[in-house]
Amino acid sequence: MHTGVVKGLLAVGVLAALVLVGAPTASAADSTGAAPSIFAGHDEDLVGAGWAACPSPITWSVDVSSLDSTTAQVQIQHLAWAFDQWSRASGLEFAFAGRTRMSFDERSFTLRARSGERAPERHIAISYLPQREYRTLNDTIVGMASPSLVWRDRREITSATAVFSRDYAVDASSRESRALLLHELGHALGLGHSEDAGHVMHEIVQTRTSLTAADIAGVQSLVTSCSAGTATTTTLS
Numbered sequence: 317m318h319t320g321v322v323k324g325l326l327a328v329g330v331l332a333a334l335v336l337v338g339a340p341t342a343s344a345a346d347s348t349g350a351a352p353s354i355f356a357g358h359d360e361d362l363v364g365a366g367w368a369a370c371p372s373p374i375t376w377s378v379d380v381s382s383l384d385s386t387t388a389q390v391q392i393q394h395l396a397w398a399f400d401q402w403s404r405a406s407g408l409e410f411a412f413a414g415r416t417r418m419s420f421d422e423r424s425f426t427l428r429a430r431s432g433e434r435a436p437e438r439h440i441a442i443s444y445l446p447q448r449e450y451r452t453l454n455d456t457i458v459g460m461a462s463p464s465l466v467w468r469d470r471r472e473i474t475s476a477t478a479v480f481s482r483d484y485a486v487d488a489s490s491r492e493s494r495a496l497l498l499h500e501l502g503h504a505l506g507l508g509h510s511e512d513a514g515h516v517m518h519e520i521v522q523t524r525t526s527l528t529a530a531d532i533a534g535v536q537s538l539v540t541s542c543s544a545g546t547a548t549t550t551t552l553s
């Protein structure tokens with residue numbers, strides 16, 4: 317689902333990258349295949365798109381204004397932990413850019429800073445949303461994430477969006493929260509769902525907090541070499 321193209325920069329819109337938290341499912345046949353691209357079945361031209369491994373880190377910011385201060389602090393720690401897991405797996409570097417108030421547009425699946433400030437390139441925007449205010453989230457879909465902008469010519473993701481249920485964050489155990497964040501950040505990095513119930517990228521998130529070889533192979537296959545300097549500044553409004 318595409319919402320616009322500007323100078324080869326593609327706004328992706330929401331992909332089928334939701335997560336269900338629910339009853340255990342029967343384990344699928346053991347699979348050692350790498351987790352697939354999130355674009356498989358959506359846009360074959362973008363299959364394999366991933367983030368570039370540049371010296372400058374990918375930044376992330378979060379809106380935790382719907383959470384109490386303790387929960388907010390804990391969730392930021394869990395996010396930092398989840399980014400660290402993916403960093404070790406992929407070689408990508410991530411840096412926390414701070415707390416930001418954001419507005420969520422459900423139709424385009426994008427988060428925008430309320431200050432009006434434009435998001436930097438190579439950035440992941442994250443927000444915790446009260447379930448009752450958004451149709452995107454409910455009692456079983458407690459997180460959703462997707463790349464937001466992709467350089468089509470070089471299949472490089474340059475922006476991603478992740479939203480989480482504020483209600484779930486308050487109630488979940490540390491392990492449940494970590495499992496959810498780890499899974500959703502996998503989507504932000506370009507991974508789709510794995511059929512193997514043992515993988516972090518399986519669509520039903522339970523309490524898996526260790527990336528498997530297949531999750532790691534999946535993300536490694538998506539990382540592209542850095543072409544910083546060739547990117548032109550673009551706006552997408």
Ligand SMILES: [Zn+2]
Pocket residue numbers: 333334335336499503509518519
């Ligand atoms: Zn998912």
